[in-house]
Amino acid sequence: MTTRNExxxxxxxxxxxxxxxxxxxxxxxxxxxPCFFTKGEGAxxxxxxxxxxIDYVGSWGPLILxxxxxxxxxxxxxxAKNGMSFGAPTExxxxxxxxxxxxxxxxxxxxxxxxxxxxxMSAIRLARGFTGRDKLIKxxxxxxxxxxxxxxxxxxxxxxxxxxxSAGVPAAVAADTIVLPYNDVAAxxxxxxxxxxxxxxxxxxPIAGNMNMVQPSAQFVAAxxxxxxxxxxVLIYDEVMTGFRVGLQCxxxxxxxxxxxxxxxxxxxGGMPLAAFGGRADIMGYLAPLGPVYQAxxxxxxxxxxxxxxxxxxxIRQDGFFAKLSAQTAKLVAGLxxxxxxxxxxxxxxxxxxxxxxxxxxPTSFAxxxxxxxxxxNAFFHAMLDQGIYLAPSAFEAGFVSAAHSDADIDATLAAxxxxxxxx
Ligand code: PMP
Numbered sequence: 001m002t003t004r005n006e007x008x009x010x011x012x013x014x015x016x017x018x019x020x021x022x023x024x025x026x027x028x029x030x031x032x033x034p035c036f037f038t039k040g041e042g043a044x045x046x047x048x049x050x051x052x053x054i055d056y057v058g059s060w061g062p063l064i065l066x067x068x069x070x071x072x073x074x075x076x077x078x079x080a081k082n083g084m085s086f087g088a089p090t091e092x093x094x095x096x097x098x099x100x101x102x103x104x105x106x107x108x109x110x111x112x113x114x115x116x117x118x119x120x121m122s123a124i125r126l127a128r129g130f131t132g133r134d135k136l137i138k139x140x141x142x143x144x145x146x147x148x149x150x151x152x153x154x155x156x157x158x159x160x161x162x163x164x165x166s167a168g169v170p171a172a173v174a175a176d177t178i179v180l181p182y183n184d185v186a187a188x189x190x191x192x193x194x195x196x197x198x199x200x201x202x203x204x205x206p207i208a209g210n211m212n213m214v215q216p217s218a219q220f221v222a223a224x225x226x227x228x229x230x231x232x233x234v235l236i237y238d239e240v241m242t243g244f245r246v247g248l249q250c251x252x253x254x255x256x257x258x259x260x261x262x263x264x265x266x267x268x269x270g271g272m273p274l275a276a277f278g279g280r281a282d283i284m285g286y287l288a289p290l291g292p293v294y295q296a297x298x299x300x301x302x303x304x305x306x307x308x309x310x311x312x313x314x315x316i317r318q319d320g321f322f323a324k325l326s327a328q329t330a331k332l333v334a335g336l337x338x339x340x341x342x343x344x345x346x347x348x349x350x351x352x353x354x355x356x357x358x359x360x361x362x363p364t365s366f367a368x369x370x371x372x373x374x375x376x377x378n379a380f381f382h383a384m385l386d387q388g389i390y391l392a393p394s395a396f397e398a399g400f401v402s403a404a405h406s407d408a409d410i411d412a413t414l415a416a417x418x419x420x421x422x423x424x
Contacts, residue, residue, distance in 0.1 A: 004048040008036045029394045030378045035385075040067025042404035045390060053390035054409050056399040060392075061209075061241050061266040064325070064352060065315050066404025072270050072311045079307035085299055093301040096310055100268070100276060103313070104249060106237075106258045110278030111287060112301040116240035116265030117145030119275040120203065122295045123261045124149065126277075127201035127234035129293035130286045135195065137202045139182040141211030141366035144203055144238050144263075148173045154210070182208060183216055183365055185223045196231035203236040206251035206259075209398035210241070211369045213348065213355025215362075221255050228260070234283065240265035240275065241398070244313070246351035248322055254350070270312030272305035321403065325352040328410065329401040335414040343421045344373065345380075354399045356391075369396065376424050383420035389413050 012019035020026045020034065027034045035047040043066050045055045058064070065072060079092075093112060101107045113119050124147070128134060136149060144150045151166040152174050165174070178195075180187045192199065202224055208214040228235040237259035239250045244267040247254050252262065260283060265275035278284060286293045299305075315321065329349040336347040336356060347356045357363055358373035358380070377395035384391055389412075392399060 003033070005036050006033050008048055009033050024392075024394055024397070027393045029374075029396075030381045032382065032385075034393070035390070042066040042068075043402060043406065043409050051388065053385075053388045054405070054413055055390045056401065056413075057390060057392050058400040058402050059271055060397075061245060061353075061400050062269060062271045064245060064267050064400070064402055065270070065312060066402040069270075069312075069315070069404075071315060072308050075307040075311035076272070076304055079304050082303075084304060085302055087298055090301070090303050090306070092303055092306045092310065096301075096306050096313075099310065099313055100264070100278065103244075103317070104252070104262065104278075106252055106260075106262055106280075107278040108281035109284035110276050111284070111295070112306070113275050113277065113295075113297055114273045114299050114302065114305070115145070116238075116263065116275050117147055118297065119240060119263040119265055119277040120144040120150065120236075120238055121147035123236050123238075123263050123277040124201060124203060125295065126283060126286055126293050127236060127261065129291070130283045131200045131232065131234060133198055133200035133233070134176045135178060135198045136176055136200055137178050137180060137188075137191065139204055139208075139366075140179050141182055141214070141369065142203075142205045142208055142238070143210035144205070145240075149177050150203075152177045153179045181365060181367070182211075182214060183220045185217075185219050188220075188223050188227060192227045192231055196227070196233070199228075199231060199233040201234040201236050201261075202228055203238055205241065206237050206239065206255065206257075207242050207246060207350055207353070209353060209355075210396065211366050212357060212363065212372075212396050213350075213353060213398040214364060214366070214369065215348070215350070216255075217364070218255075221257055225257050225259075234260045236261045236263065238263045242350075242353065243267060244316055245353050245400070247326075248316065267312060267316070268309050269305050270308035272302075272308040273299070274302065274305035274309050315403075322351060325401065325403055326350075328352075328405055328407075329354055331407075332401060332405075332410050332413060335410065336417060339414065339418050339421055344376070345421065349401075352401045352403075354401065356399065358395070379424035380417075380420050383423045384416055387416040387419065389416045 039046045243264040261279035333347040333349040358376040363369045
């Protein structure tokens, strides 16, 4: 019998390329039919066939409070009643800029945009405009959105499709993007020794989440900060995924690093299209209308999106929020590690973000992740899905726990994992 999910996917393919509006949604790597969701509440989502799942994707990170959090929904409805968009300044934009600069000491100024891609693309243009240099360093397996110069060895979606770059990106645009291995201090030092005066910026996921989750070594973190400082390059922390997800001061707070620019997305908009980039005032002053670097957006700082962001940020700033979220995520990970011991599975977490790997030890590089067992991941994914646990449909994605995930949800997930591991 054909399910409603299958019917919808077939219909979707008629007028939507591949049936989806973003590639990883298509289950291309794990196989099978994607779930079409009809409802989300707290830790749960329901698909078009009425099946309920415990959700560890959370719209790929934004939903740190869970689905349809009442305070976020109220803020959105109240704001929308007064108009959806003005394309003119609003007081809420001033408020959220103040809040962000107060929360993150590295931000002296911040500009709002509508997607993580816009944030990273704009931050790079700004870094190039500020330094008068063209070359950009990124790391293998890191994804920074789908702007042309960044689609070089760019992690999850492209890895899932076995396509390390993208057609349609002019060679000349990619030529200024230098790709180095993540966590390789010697390679970074060698590059700066040779070309330091030509490097505009390093852009990095300070905890990577687009080649599954990979943590940086302390040496790598220090080298990026020191080398950019020595050579007059801009250090851009792409915290679109990690921002307000791994801790209240993002990764930079955990590492004690002050980047020059930071990109934010996902959690900052609480599920609405909102993202931001910001940092040193002397660099941000290069942006139009003050300076020569152009950047703009019809819906930038959209009032409804800002309202969802402010409501979300207010909740995560409550006492003990991150301690509780981190403990809940750590509980899931400890349970998975215990179950995984004899099954070649391991896991790790930071704050509300986690990685699960079919590998003997937690990966620390792109090569390690590539060496993990993807066939077993795919079987595990489907065994979990059957039992009502929704994980990201790719071995190259991180997972997310929300404040709505209860002890019972974690226990149910671990019980399902035990059965799934016996099947794969
Ligand atoms: N940077 C990082 C680290 C991301 O994880 C993502 C999205 N997964 C982006 C940038 C791009 O954000 P968006 O999809 O909102 O354009």
